[in-house]
Amino acid sequence: MDKQLETLRQRVREFAQAEIAPLADRIDRSDTVPPEVWKKIGGQKLMGITIPKKYGGEELSYLAHVIVTEELSRASGTVGFSYAAHSNICLDNLYRHGAEAQRKKYLPALIAGDYLGALAMSEPEAGSDVVGSMSCHAEKKGNVWVANGTKRWITNGPDAGVLIVYMRTADKQQAGSRSITAFLVEPGMKGFSTGEKIDKLGMRGAGNCELYFKDCEIPEANVLGEVNEGVSVLMAGLNSERLLLCGGPLGIMQAAMDVVLPYAHQREQFGQPIGNFQMVQAMLADMYTRLQAARALVYSVGERFSNSDRSIGKDVAAACLFSSQASVKVALDAIQIMGGRGYRNDEIPGRLLRDAKIYEIGGGTNEIRRIVIARDLLKESAPAKPSPVK
Numbered sequence: 001m002d003k004q005l006e007t008l009r010q011r012v013r014e015f016a017q018a019e020i021a022p023l024a025d026r027i028d029r030s031d032t033v034p035p036e037v038w039k040k041i042g043g044q045k046l047m048g049i050t051i052p053k054k055y056g057g058e059e060l061s062y063l064a065h066v067i068v069t070e071e072l073s074r075a076s077g078t079v080g081f082s083y084a085a086h087s088n089i090c091l092d093n094l095y096r097h098g099a100e101a102q103r104k105k106y107l108p109a110l111i112a113g114d115y116l117g118a119l120a121m122s123e124p125e126a127g128s129d130v131v132g133s134m135s136c137h138a139e140k141k142g143n144v145w146v147a148n149g150t151k152r153w154i155t156n157g158p159d160a161g162v163l164i165v166y167m168r169t170a171d172k173q174q175a176g177s178r179s180i181t182a183f184l185v186e187p188g189m190k191g192f193s194t195g196e197k198i199d200k201l202g203m204r205g206a207g208n209c210e211l212y213f214k215d216c217e218i219p220e221a222n223v224l225g226e227v228n229e230g231v232s233v234l235m236a237g238l239n240s241e242r243l244l245l246c247g248g249p250l251g252i253m254q255a256a257m258d259v260v261l262p263y264a265h266q267r268e269q270f271g272q273p274i275g276n277f278q279m280v281q282a283m284l285a286d287m288y289t290r291l292q293a294a295r296a297l298v299y300s301v302g303e304r305f306s307n308s309d310r311s312i313g314k315d316v317a318a319a320c321l322f323s324s325q326a327s328v329k330v331a332l333d334a335i336q337i338m339g340g341r342g343y344r345n346d347e348i349p350g351r352l353l354r355d356a357k358i359y360e361i362g363g364g365t366n367e368i369r370r371i372v373i374a375r376d377l378l379k380e381s382a383p384a385k386p387s388p389v390k
C-alpha cells in the first residue's frame with residue numbers, strides 16, 4: 001500500500017472512530033442517520049474522492065475510494081453503505097456521464113454533503129433481470145419527458161436531493177438494449193414522490209424506499225448521457241459500483257476483529273482468558289485469514305481498476321462474492337466467540353451480521369455474481385472455432 005493511501009486511511013480512521021463509531025448503535029436502533037453526519041463527511045473532503053479537483057473533488061483513485069468506504073463501514077455499516085451509494089453510485093456516475101451544466105448544478109452540493117444522491121434501477125418486478133424486465137417508462141412530450149412507474153429499494157431515496165433514474169424510452173422488442181435512458185430526477189418535480197422508508201433487517205438508518213412516478217415531468221435537460229443509451233451508462237458504472245461495495249464487507253470484518261480480540265483477553269472461563277483455548281484461537285485465526293484474503297483480492301482488483309484495466313468483470317464479481325460471504329461468516333464467528341453476549345441485541349456482533357448480509361444481495365446477488373464469473377471463464381476458455389473447410 002503506498003504512503004498516500006496509508007495516510008488517507010489513517011486520517012479517515014481517526015475521523016470515523018471519533019465521529020461515527022459512537023453513533024453506530026443509535027443509528028441502528030433509531031433507524032436514522034443524523035443528517036449532520038453527511039456534512040461532516042463532506043467537511044472531511046471524502047465525498048468526491050474520484051472527482052477531479054476542478055469540480056471540488058480529490059482526484060484520487062478508486063482504490064482510495066474503497067479504503068474510505070472500508071474505514072467508514074468499520075465505524076458504522078450503515079454509514080459506509082449509504083456513503084457508497086451516494087459518492088460512487090450517484091456522484092461518480094453523474095460526473096462521468098453528466099453534461100457540463102449538470103456537473104456544475106449538482107456536484108458542489110453532493111461533494112459538500114448538503115444532500116444525498118441515489119440511483120434507481122430496481123423495480124417491484126425487475127430485480128436481477130433489471131434491464132430485461134424494466135417497466136418504468138418515459139415518453140417525450142414537447143420539451144419534457146413524462147415518466148410513469150415504480151422503483152423499489154432505492155438507497156438514500158427518502159433523503160436524496162438528486163436521483164439517477166433509469167426509464168424505458170423505446171420499444172424493447174424493436175430497440176433491444178437501446179431502449180433505456182438515464183434521467184436526473186429531483187424531489188420537487190411534478191408527479192414524483194417517495195414511499196415509506198422500508199423496515200430492513202440490517203443497514204438500519206440507510207433510507208430505502210419506493211419511488212413513484214405519476215405523469216412526472218422531467219425536463220429534457222435532465223437526460224443523463226444520450227437518449228436510449230442508458231444501458232451503456234449503467235454498464236459503465238457497474239464495475240466501479242461493485243468494487244466500491246466491497247469496501248463494506250472489509251470494514252465490517254475489521255469491526256468484528258476490533259470487538260473479539262479484546263474480548264478474548266478479558267473474558268475468563270476455567271480460570272483463564274478464553275483466548276487461551278485453541279478452539280477460540282482457531283476461530284480468531286479463521287476470521288483474520290478471511291479478512292486478509294478478502295482484502296488482498298479487493299485491493300488487487302481495485303488497483304487494476306484504478307490503473308484503467310477495465311477487463312475486470314469476473315474479478316470484481318469474485319471480489320464481491322468472496323468478501324460478502326467472508327463477512328457473514330466472520331460476523332457469525334464473532335457472535336460465537338462472545339457466547340451469550342454475542343447473541344444480545346445491545347452488543348456489536350449481531351448488528352455486524354445483519355449489516356453484512358446485504359452485501360450478498362445488493363448491487364447484484366451472489367448467484368448472479370457466480371453466473372458472471374462462470375460466463376467470463378467459459379467465454380475466455382472456449383475452443384477456437386474450426387476455420388471453414390475450403
Ligand SMILES: Cc1cc2nc3c(=O)[nH]c(=O)nc-3n(C[C@H](O)[C@H](O)[C@H](O)COP(=O)(O)OP(=O)(O)OC[C@H]3O[C@@H](n4cnc5c(N)ncnc54)[C@H](O)[C@@H]3O)c2cc1C
Binds near residue numbers: 119203361364368
Ligand atoms: C437494502 C437494499 C438496498 C438496495 N439499493 C438499491 C439501489 O440503491 N438502487 C437499485 O436500483 N436497487 C437497489 N437494491 C436492489 C438490489 O439491487 C436487488 O435487490 C438485487 O439486484 C436482487 O434483486 P431482487 O431483490 O429483485 O431479487 P430477485 O432477482 O427476485 O432474486 C431472487 C433470488 O433468485 C435468484 N436468482 C435470480 N435470477 C437468477 C438466475 N438467473 N440464476 C440463479 N439465481 C437467480 C437471486 O440470486 C435471489 O437469490 C437494493 C436492495 C436492497 C435489499
